[in-house]
Each structure stands twice: as C-alpha cells, then as structure tokens.
Amino acid sequence: MIDQTRRLRLDLRYDGTDFHGWAKQDGLRTVQGEVEAALATILRQPAGLTVAGRTDAGVHARAQVAHLDIVGQVNGEGLPTFPRALGNFTEGDLRAFRDRLNALLGASYSERWRRVLEGAELSRGILAKGESDVILTRVSQVSGDFDARFSALQRSYEYLIVDAAESRDPLTRRNHWWTSTGPLSTDQMRDAAQQLLGEHDFLSFCKPREGATTIRTLRRLDVERKADGAVEVHVEADAFCHSMVRSLVGALVEVGRGAKTAAWARSLVDQPTRGHGVPVAPARGLTLLGVSYPPETEWALQSGRARRLRTLPGAEDCGC
Template sequence: MRLRIDLAYDGGDFRGWAAQPGLRTVQGELTTALTTVLRLPEEAQVTCAGRTDSGVHARGQVVHVDVDPEVSKTAARQVTQLEVLARRLNGFLPRDVRVRRVTEAPAGFDARFAALWRRYAYRIVDDPARVDPLTRNHVLSWPRALDVAAMDQAAGTLVGLHDFAAFCKKREGATTIRTLLDFGWTRAEDGMLVGHVRADAFCHSMVRALVGCMIAVGEGRKEAGWAAEILTGLRRDPNVVVVPAHGLTLEEVAYPEDAALAARVELTSARRSGTEVEG
C-alpha cells in the first residue's frame, strides 16, 4: 500500500531534502525512521513533492512511501493504525523534523507528479528596530528599506507560463519552463515583508533568484519593469542575486480530486520527464 506523509521541518541544519552520502538530509532522516519503525528488510524509498535546497524550511512538504504489509508483522500492524505510526515516527525523528499526519494514499497518488502546484513564502525584515533574534533562522534581515508596492508590481509581471532560465540554475536535460500562478508581496502589521509564490513546479534556485530580483527593485536600484526584461534574456543573469535560503519556506502543496490523480500523474510525467523541482 502507498502511504502519504505530511511533513514539516526546520531546514537550517540540513543539506537539503535529497539524501547524500555522509551528509545530514531530511530524506535521510525520514528514510531511516521509516525503515527502523516499520522494521523493513530494505531501506524505505520515499518520494517528495519538492526537493528543497540546503537551508530551506517546510511546513507543507508531502511525501509518499510504498509499504508491503506482508513484509513484516510490524508494518502490517502499524499501517492499520496510522495515527500510532505517526507518533512512533515522531518519537524516532529528530526534533527539527515532524510528521504531521500519515494517511493511506488514494489510488493514483504520487507526491511529486500528482501535485497541481507548490506554494512558497519568503520572509524579510527591512527595519533594524523590528529584527527579532528569535526568528533569525527563518527570516532574512535586510539592512535597507524596501518598497513593497514596487516589489509587488514587479512580481506581477512574471506571472504566467514562461521560460525561467534567467532565474534558474540550469541542469542538463531539464526544462526551465514553468507556470507561475501567483507572485506577490505584502507587508504584515508587524512590518515583515512576505513574498508568496505559487507555481506548478520550480527549477533549482528559482524562488531565491526571483526574490533577489525583487529586492533590487524594492531598494530602487532597478525599475519594476526590469524583472520582465531579465525574464526575456533566457539565460542566468549575473545581476540577479540569489538570496539566502533561510528565509524560504515550502508552505503548501495542492493535489486534484482523487478521480483525477492518475491523469495528472500521466500529464506531469510526460511534461517533466527528467526534471526536478526545488526549494
């Protein structure tokens, strides 16, 4: 059977999601926990909705894992008591990773390819008087005031289906064409700037490059139309700074109704074969 795991983590002490030999990763911790708690004879194979980069956080990561209850009595017992399984996983996992829930995935579900969209948030404080040392690992402290209206205007020019090569770290054989569904900036009552960006998928470093572009506009160094000019360049622009990872959080992943899952997987697999989504 296939299990869906909704996951949250503080990415500060991880070298990203993807397992890497000798490095601490979210995938590595979750795989070890599943394999141990379910007493599986082989290492659990997990698939996530978005392979977040080193230092990126998540509140709404989604993962799937296939478990054969016949393999072990422990697995057979716990896959029928998924709330207990979630508690046991949290008892094994380090405190910077939390399983929010475990459910049996519907037929056709795939955490990566069935996703309709991913939503990230990037948080910035641009007033030294409002910098909170308690949130320093999750919010970017920026030394100069930013014009949120100009940033929001610039962000709006990038919405739609485009080739985001100018904002991505190119990978061999991977497409940089993405559909940006929403991108906007607001200033909260406490003065924090929050950029929300939602897309069908993101290529490597794309979100942080987009934010870097918006900061240049917010400081007044560039006009709002500069973002669209960069987009048409179709190659990585050295003037676009990739901001630090710690201000970025994967907030939510959305999926279609159960009946439409298989069709979504087929469509996405064909369109993104060989590509990766990132944080």
C-alpha cells in the first residue's frame, strides 16, 4: 500500500451575513470553519481548504471556489481505499459526497438556530430541514496543477446600493447597502470609474499585507441604475487586495453624492497612499459573482504567473 493524494475542487455559495468572513478564526463562526468541520467528519482526517478569495465578514458569494487535498491509500492495482463516501471518484460518487456535505452543513445551521431560538415560539416557523447559509453546488476531481487561488485569471464582484427610501425592500436588505447620502449621480460615478481602469498601484484602496503587492489590473468597473431603482457596481480584476472592492465603491459613492470629483478619483491611483482616507463601503452590499480559470493545460503556468510579485514599469518594488 502507498499513500496517494487527490485534489478536489469545491464550488460553493453562501450568505455572509452571519459569518465572520471566510477565514477560520478561533471561537468565531466562519465559512471555512463550517466547511472544514463537515469535511473532517466525512473524511475522518483534518481538512485544509485553499480559497480563490478570502471574503470579509458580511460579504456574500454566489460562486466561490476552493480546493482540498486528501490523502489515502491505494493498493498495487491503483484501486482507492479512501473513505467510502468518495467511492471511486465517479460523478455519481462526487455528487453523493457533495450531498452528504450539504446535509452536515444544514444540520450545523439548524442546531445553531435551535440554540439561538430555544424556547421562542418563532422557532416553529423559522427552521427548515436542510436549510443552510452555505451550500456546495459541485465537487469535482482535478489535477494537482489546479490551485483555487493562484490558477485564477479573474474575480468578479457585484455591489448593490439603495439610495432612495422608496426603493428599500426588506426582502433584499441583507445584500444591499441602504445609504443615507441622498440620490447618487450614476453618470458622475461612471466618469470616476473610467479613471481607475487598468494596471495601477491600488494602495489608496487597500489594507496592505506585509510582503504583498498592491498592484492590480482593474478590468471592469461599471455603474448602472437597475429597473428596481438600485445602483449596481460591477467590478472585475485579476485579483483584489484586502478591502479593495469596498473602497472602490466607497470612492465612487463620494463622487456620486457630489462630495468629490472624477479628478480626485484619478489622483487616488496617480498618488497611491493610505493617507487619502478613502471610505470603505459596508460589507453586506458585496457579493462574489464568480472566479474564472484558464484551460487545464494552463493551470500551472497561470499559478506561476500569479505568484510573482509585480511592480509597475519604471518603478522599484516597494515590497508593500
């Protein structure tokens, strides 16, 4: 018998309202913590997830991606002896594995609310079997070249803003920011957004991490007024640094309410510094819409590219 490692890709969705973000934290409920606990129950071994985007507390995801390595035994004929829940890694087995994970996540969610609502009459109508605020949509087997974080080509986010009292809808309050700014000018916000596209040092919009660059390529920053009256900001980039999307939205709202100009927005990338004091929009309006990857043959190449620390042409690497 020899040890063999298999890599699984997990596609998942979650409502971030009651989570303290993606990343596991002692004593706090997080998406990573919930999913890894369910995985460990099934696999009977510790589970460590690598994620495409570490969302903050209160941020939602419609199409998050993570990967997981599991170690098991294979015999001389190459037949896996992993936990039976994984079977032989057929599509049917992986669907059953996904469904088992979702059942455990649902049970954990229900138990949490039973404790919160114990003795309350509300509990009879609020809990439904299998309901959860995080769910796996697909589990697939991938090669070891796949890296949920570094193989990604692009991430896309949506931010939703309600700037008028008549457009407020209690049914969507968990993923919209109800502002008190008054009506926003989407034309002015669009003008400002155009100033920020391309490759820049986005230090003015980020909380830098030691040893990481704040240089990113912003490929899309659109602002639209939707039919229901909400303002939608759609953001796409190769990657984002900490708080970048919410700071971009915060800057655009400043312009939209008339407090700042498009020229000010441009100065944030022309003169990158944390000293600009760009406001950070609340987490609840932000949703990760999706993560895109190249063909399988390019996973390793893209991972190598993404791991390189970038600098702008003509500038020395500041190591920020």
